[in-house]
Amino acid sequence: xxxxxxxxxxxxxxxxxxxxxxxxxxxxxxxxxxxxxxxxxxxxxxxxxxxxxxxxxxxxxxxxxxxxxxxxxxxxxxxxxxxxxxxxxxxxxxxxxxxxxxxxxxxxxxxxxxxxxxxxxxxxxxxxxxxxxxxxxxxxxxxxxxxxxxxxxxxxxxxxxxxxxxxxxxxxxxxxxxxxxxxxxxxxxxxxxxxxxxxxxxxxxxxxxxxxxxxxxxxxxxxxxxxxxxxxxxxxxxxxxxxxxxxxxxxxxxxxxxxxxxxxxxxxxxxxxxxxxxxxxxxxxxxxxxxxxxxxxxxxxxxxxxxxxxxxxxxxxxxxxxxxxxxxxxxxxxxxxxxxxxxxxxxxxxxxxxxxxxxxxxxxxxxxxxxxxxxxxxxxxxxxxxxxxxxxxxxxxxxxxxxxxxxxxxxxxxxxxxxxxxxxxxxxxxxxxxxxxxxxxxxxxxxxxxxxxxxxxxxxxxxxxxxxxxxxxxxxxxxxxxxxxxxxxxxxxxxxxxxxxxxxxxxxxxxxxxxxxxxxxxxxxxxxxxxxxxxxxxxxxxxxxxxxxxxxxxxxxx
Amino acid sequence: xxxxxxxxxxxxxxxxxxxxxxxxxxxxxxxxxxxxxxxxxxxxxxxxxxxxxxxxxxxxxxxxxxxxxxxxxxxxxxxxxxxxxxxxxxxxxxxxxxxxxxxxxxxxxxxxxxxxxxxxxxxxxxxxxxxxxxxxxxxxxxxxxxxxxxxxxxxxx
Numbered sequence: 001x002x003x004x005x006x007x008x009x010x011x012x013x014x015x016x017x018x019x020x021x022x023x024x025x026x027x028x029x030x031x032x033x034x035x036x037x038x039x040x041x042x043x044x045x046x047x048x049x050x051x052x053x054x055x056x057x058x059x060x061x062x063x064x065x066x067x068x069x070x071x072x073x074x075x076x077x078x079x080x081x082x083x084x085x086x087x088x089x090x091x092x093x094x095x096x097x098x099x100x101x102x103x104x105x106x107x108x109x110x111x112x113x114x115x116x117x118x119x120x121x122x123x124x125x126x127x128x129x130x131x132x133x134x135x136x137x138x139x140x141x142x143x144x145x146x147x148x149x150x151x152x153x154x155x156x157x158x159x160x161x162x163x164x165x166x167x168x169x170x171x172x173x174x175x176x177x178x179x180x181x182x183x184x185x186x187x188x189x190x191x192x193x194x195x196x197x198x199x200x201x202x203x204x205x206x207x208x209x210x211x212x213x214x215x216x217x218x219x220x221x222x223x224x225x226x227x228x229x230x231x232x233x234x235x236x237x238x239x240x241x242x243x244x245x246x247x248x249x250x251x252x253x254x255x256x257x258x259x260x261x262x263x264x265x266x267x268x269x270x271x272x273x274x275x276x277x278x279x280x281x282x283x284x285x286x287x288x289x290x291x292x293x294x295x296x297x298x299x300x301x302x303x304x305x306x307x308x309x310x311x312x313x314x315x316x317x318x319x320x321x322x323x324x325x326x327x328x329x330x331x332x333x334x335x336x337x338x339x340x341x342x343x344x345x346x347x348x349x350x351x352x353x354x355x356x357x358x359x360x361x362x363x364x365x366x367x368x369x370x371x372x373x374x375x376x377x378x379x380x381x382x383x384x385x386x387x388x389x390x391x392x393x394x395x396x397x398x399x400x401x402x403x404x405x406x407x408x409x410x411x412x413x414x415x416x417x418x419x420x421x422x423x424x425x426x427x428x429x430x431x432x433x434x435x436x437x438x439x440x441x442x443x444x445x446x447x448x449x450x451x452x453x454x455x456x457x458x459x460x461x462x463x464x465x466x467x468x469x470x471x472x473x474x475x476x477x478x479x480x481x482x483x484x485x486x487x488x489x490x491x492x493x494x495x496x497x498x499x500x501x502x503x504x505x506x507x508x509x510x511x512x513x514x515x516x517x518x519x520x521x522x523x524x525x526x527x528x529x530x531x532x533x534x535x536x537x538x539x540x541x542x543x544x545x546x547x548x549x550x551x552x553x554x555x556x557x558x
Numbered sequence: 559x560x561x562x563x564x565x566x567x568x569x570x571x572x573x574x575x576x577x578x579x580x581x582x583x584x585x586x587x588x589x590x591x592x593x594x595x596x597x598x599x600x601x602x603x604x605x606x607x608x609x610x611x612x613x614x615x616x617x618x619x620x621x622x623x624x625x626x627x628x629x630x631x632x633x634x635x636x637x638x639x640x641x642x643x644x645x646x647x648x649x650x651x652x653x654x655x656x657x658x659x660x661x662x663x664x665x666x667x668x669x670x671x672x673x674x675x676x677x678x679x680x681x682x683x684x685x686x687x688x689x690x691x692x693x694x695x696x697x698x699x700x701x702x703x704x705x706x707x708x709x710x711x712x713x714x715x
Binding site: 048049050051052053054055089090091092095182183184185188219220221222223224230231341342343345346347382383384385387388389394395396397399400401403404407408 | 595596597598600601602656659663667668676679680683684686687688689690692693695696697698699700701702703704705706707708709710711712713714
């Protein structure tokens, strides 16, 4: 086998992989980036200008790439029936006795899940980084907020983040590069209602341009971020970091390449990466450094698939913690009709936010925080199809009159809360299900404990109170993760830490044993935070790790 | 919901089959009148004028679960019409058609007619309001791009 052609091979092109690829390439390292999915062309592939736009979600189902499975989920307890998802059209969304698997929303494509995110660019609350020391749960972060701060600052400038100049809970050395977006007319109602309840709402911190920046136009508030941004003003990594990586001349990007195995060699180093390329050919690439950044479900899957005599429990799994400590998206959303026309289909999806209960000790009697924000767009309550099928029940002439009357009057508010590790929540390999290449699929196990449900109950109650305070009718739809597993943000399955016995990688994402194996996604998170979107923290961690890798490369240590 | 469809077909199709007389040659003959009961000509064209019945036929032809469900639902509509003294659902006047469809809408969740109604209603609404003529009927804006909503802070006009 020939010598490595690249200094680093990066697997996955989401927030972590793209940051690594760009930062290493910018520092002069030769990078090969492998992405399982396709490259999308925003102007061509995102159908927000098509008449059937509402039927089009973000298309990311790529034939031949395995999805995940789920082990049977927990039985539902009548004591928590107030947390069951409901729709006034269909009744209970899950009428069964068990929690139902509704999917892990993870985009396979160049840019990963930043392609469908709504642009939230949050720094983690420093108080959420010491959960073990303060509360005896989860694990402490091996890196402090102060150590991450310069990297947060750098990445905010590169991707173009708009938001308030300062946040008390998240100190910054300099303001964000762009001013905040103004709250939409509908969000102003939530802000006013929240004020009446004693809540503080502020403009959200968003990777969506409020002014021209980086050669990209400002947002025009179409509310369609989750369907992909055709204007390129949203700071998804395909139009920011990966564009810069490609322009550096040091980064080769290959799409349609499904990595099947990492091969450990002698001296505790990964020797090669095997993958199936876009033409279906099996390739084996010798590596100096390999960065795994496939997300907190697919990264542990790949490491477990890479078991061998040299790594019998899976690559990097000396602690037995690869796949363990899965933390998921704990969420709630409630939607109601407001008596006034709000034009709530306009504006950025999550343009304001309430951090009042974000700190881990902020919710009375429950460890772990949460945040609140509008969810009309994320609940996909924007167009006439949603109004005709979900907002207004019934049929006939009266139904059509009611749809016309209701358009733009939906007000939705939601919450995302802390998810703490649970022995029943982890990722392993499905013993039966296989992908197109014969590889075992990842199997998700999830269990919500009482503290999660108590937090969820607080989130649900606050959402209902807020809608009532805003003058809305009773909710016509409420959805949450008590009776469904539905996650966009997942964390913790390759936890970072200082002790090899209780963590998979160190504070730079480097395997405690395998000298050239690095993890760069939310698998690293020792705790989830209190509802912060993870992408900015993933990027800051990756930037910090890439800087160290580049310095090691200069010293010829890779 | 897929499991719910499957169970509805399994549980209720034999009963429907026993009660119903011989099916007409076209198992989906009731669809045109049915979709026009869901969305009649009113603020815009009727559902059938926008091809919603054809969309349901197409769905029935390509979906192994929806095909039997829609066929059974059409038989149920005709059976209800015959109980009212009409030859078929299409032969009912508008008020009687609304009463039949309303009984499906109010049926017990999980029952065959309720599952049929929920699935076909959702499919018809998707088809009708994805059409610009349907969207215009209720005053919806066109696609969000390329214009966007330049000033979302103001009250809607």
